[in-house]
Amino acid sequence: MRITTAHGIDESSFVPIGGIDQWVSIRGEDRSNPVILEIHGGPGASNLIHIPRTRAWERHFTIVRWDMRGAGKTFSAHGPSGQGELTLSRLYADALELTDHIRARLGVPKVLLLANSFGTVTGLRLARDHPERYSAYVGTDQNIIAGGRDSSAYDALLTRLRGAGKHKQLSRLTALGPDRTAWSPEEWSRYxxxxVTTDPLTYDTMKTVVIRSLWFSPLHTLRDLRAYLKGMTFSEQLGPQAMSLDEYAEGTAFDLPVFLFQGADDVLTPPAPARRFHDALTAPVKDFALIPDAAHFASFRHPDHFLDLLLTRVRPVVTGSAAKG
Incomplete structure (x- = not known):
């Protein structure tokens, strides 16, 4: 975990963002490497727990990991009453403020935007609106929210429950209906x-990757871990806010390179809608890849494969040269 290289960086602190202090970690072995800003998912699921799994990424990139309001150490420091406004618009504004802080702190004109899972809702909007701040966008576990027109993931879940004879769960989920804009935060979380729990590969990833990373994180105390889980519950209110978005209506034209790397067997954010969006968008460069033997949390289940995608497909585009050995 230690970074001892002469030109490395390893600093973590609270940074004033949007009126509250928010936790920001900056790590990398060479400050001349491209800078990545991670937008974590959940909502409320900090990526700090995955640093040991993604340690190799820091040899090729300087990575900024941010516990946004409602998540991780930011939630732990201020509690539920100290998070301020928790809306998608507020997170978007926070991300822009943090981006400018990073650009000034590290002396770079642009950063590479890497969003995963629920973070892709904010990440895609940042990329679409602000090519002057970001060198490229990489989305994984990419959400494509199409104004309620795509219910394929919901339909697949009902089919899976029906086939497994899970009649009580089937009844509860059928009662919700496919219109996610009508769901409460509790219903969105239940879905x-x-x-996650009814798909074997996703459930295995949750147990062996996410829960294991959470339990054995060297950067968190037991109190931190309890706060981590409470933060996720607190942040569930963000889920339904996103369901009325329409990524196609917001725009498929991007003025920066766009990369979508999806778990081939993801049932939470299936690859098919992401592929359709990729095919519809225009960008200076665009690329799509499936990660085999991966459901949701694809980048953390197979961090070496994901790093290979970053080095062979993304880094040459944003730097104009191949990665260093």
């Missing part, structure tokens, strides 16, 4: 948890 997501049912998807």
């Amino acid at each position: 997501a948890k049912t998807v």
Whole structure:
């Protein structure tokens, strides 16, 4: 975990963002490497727990990991009453403010935007609106919210429950209906948890990757871990806010390179809608890849494969040269 290289960086602190202090970690072995800003998912699921799994990424990139309001150490420091406004618009504004802080702190004109899972809702909007701040966009576990027109993941869940004879769960989920804009935060959370626990590969990834990373994180105390889980519950209110978005209506024209790397067997954010969006968008460079033997959390289940995608497909585009050995 230690970074001892002469030109490395390893600093973590609270940074004033949007009126509250928010936790920001900056790590990398060479400050001349491209800078990545991670937008974590959940909502409320900090990526700090995955640093040991993604340690190799820091040899090729300087990575900024941010516990946004409602998540991780930011939630732990201020509690529920100290998070301020928790809306998608506020997170978007926070991300822009943090981006400018990073650009000034590290002396770079642009940063590479890497968003995963629920973070892709904010990440895609940042990329679309601000090519002057970001060198490229990489989305993984990419959400494509199409104004309620795509219910394929919901339909697949009902089919899976029906086939497994899970009649009580089937009844509860059928009662919700496919219109996610009508769901409460609790219903949105129940749906997501049912998807995760009823798909063997996703459930295995949750147990062996996410929960294991959470439990054995060297950067968190037991108190931090309790706060981590409470932050995720607190942040569930963000889920339904996103369901009325329409990525196609917001725009498919991007003025920066766009990369979508999706788990081939993801049932929470299936690859098919991401592929359709990729095919519809225009960008200076665009690329799509499936990560085999991966459901949701693809980049953390197979961090070496994901790093290879970053080095062979993304880094040459943003730097104009191949990665260093």
